Amino acid sequence: MSKQLEVLDAACCEGLTSAPLDAGSAAELATVFKALGDPVRLRLLSMIASRQGGEVCVCEMTPAFELSQPTISHHLKLLRQAGLIDCERRGTWVYYWVLPAALDRLAGFLRTPQATA
Amino acid sequence: MSKQLEVLDAACCEGLTSAPLDAGSAAELATVFKALGDPVRLRLLSMIASRQGGEVCVCEMTPAFELSQPTISHHLKLLRQAGLIDCERRGTWVYYWVLPAALDRLAGFLRTPQATA
Numbered sequence A, B: 001m002s003k004q005l006e007v008l009d010a011a012c013c014e015g016l017t018s019a020p021l022d023a024g025s026a027a028e029l030a031t032v033f034k035a036l037g038d039p040v041r042l043r044l045l046s047m048i049a050s051r052q053g054g055e056v057c058v059c060e061m062t063p064a065f066e067l068s069q070p071t072i073s074h075h076l077k078l079l080r081q082a083g084l085i086d087c088e089r090r091g092t093w094v095y096y097w098v099l100p101a102a103l104d105r106l107a108g109f110l111r112t113p114q115a116t117a
Helices: A002-010 A022-034 A040-050 A056-064 A069-083 A100-110 B002-011 B023-036 B039-048 B060-063 B069-081 B098-109
Strands: A085-090 A093-098 B085-090 B093-098
Touching: A002 A022, A002 A100, A002 B023, A022 A040, A022 A069, A022 A093, A022 B023, A022 B039, A022 B098, A040 A056, A040 A069, A040 B060, A056 A069, A056 A093, A056 B098, A069 A093, A093 A100, A100 B023, B002 B023, B002 B069, B002 B098, B023 B069, B039 B060, B039 B069, B039 B093, B060 B069, B060 B093, B093 B098
Parallel strands: none
Antiparallel strands: A085 A093, B085 B093
């Protein structure tokens, strides 16, 4: 669990609607939402999150964008630092997978008490 | 419903884990997450979202920050443009409230199929 998302253990059960966030928690959470606040990173995350089997090689992601591999790797690094994905190098390539608990914690933080399902 | 969040009507039911986002939807959604990707805006949103009764006067929010009122109003404008809050001027002051359906749509977009409750 990333440092940023640890604050959700304290905040998420009650969520955004329960009480004003303190400055420290807001700063940690803002880095997670900032990681999501970029179209390329959102597309990368959805490519990884929607993959049957769970893992995506960086070599499969780069061709989907008109961006260099270092740029793609930088975006992936920000998602990883936010605690949303993790990765492992195997030989030449790095493989990425999503951390579902992190996405669900974030969803729980946003969800209002009125929400059904 | 903001233009940015309208894409969630198409994307949210299935969510982030269902299929890779197209570039257009990713661009729209990124602006919403970017609005959340700032500590001051997260604190403002949580102040509004956690208010019993639902409305907060901008005059109550400014004293909580060491920022000028125009700066606070700018942050509130970005949250409003993202479709997360709305507001109404009454006399001297502007009153803000959260749009719960927007938060719930965003939560639904992030939530994984494995998530319980």
